[in-house]
Amino acid sequence: AALLHDIGCLGVEDYLVMKTTPLTPEEFEIVKAHTVKGAAILRPITMLQDLVPGVELHHESLDGMGYPYGLKGDQIPLIARIVSVADSFDAMTTPRPYQAAMNADYVLDILSRLSDTRYDSNVVIALTELVSTGALEIRNVRTPVSFRMRKPVPELV
Numbered sequence: 001a002a003l004l005h006d007i008g009c010l011g012v013e014d015y016l017v018m019k020t021t022p023l024t025p026e027e028f029e030i031v032k033a034h035t036v037k038g039a040a041i042l043r044p045i046t047m048l049q050d051l052v053p054g055v056e057l058h059h060e061s062l063d064g065m066g067y068p069y070g071l072k073g074d075q076i077p078l079i080a081r082i083v084s085v086a087d088s089f090d091a092m093t094t095p096r097p098y099q100a101a102m103n104a105d106y107v108l109d110i111l112s113r114l115s116d117t118r119y120d121s122n123v124v125i126a127l128t129e130l131v132s133t134g135a136l137e138i139r140n141v142r143t144p145v146s147f148r149m150r151k152p153v154p155e156l157v
Helices: 007-011 025-032 034-042 046-056 078-093 104-113 121-132
Strands: none
Touching: 007 034, 025 034, 034 046, 046 078, 078 104, 078 121, 104 121
């Protein structure tokens, strides 16, 4: 589910996926649809049925302020809560066109502070344990990619 969580971005215009400036409220609404689009892509594939909740619901928030459905707490399946934490950790520790990679300890602190509001505290604790024991190695080696060109973006390499 984590590997496929953003597959719905295939249904979002390239200019929005690659945009380096803030999205307008209208653009953000379009981008938010990637969760539902991703679920629609996977749902017909019988072997991937167990992954659909992780793809469709990974932007839900424990406090009900997430999307696409505004689910709260235990309404959000565990797989989606795990993908949410992993996705956020990856997004903050990886260089992006719009921000530099952040230090893993700093990101874990952010996730911890948002536990039980945005993120499942047990999932954040598990991730923290993986990082602190070295079981999960953090390497900021992924080069930002232009989806349109399918090659590294020169100014970011």
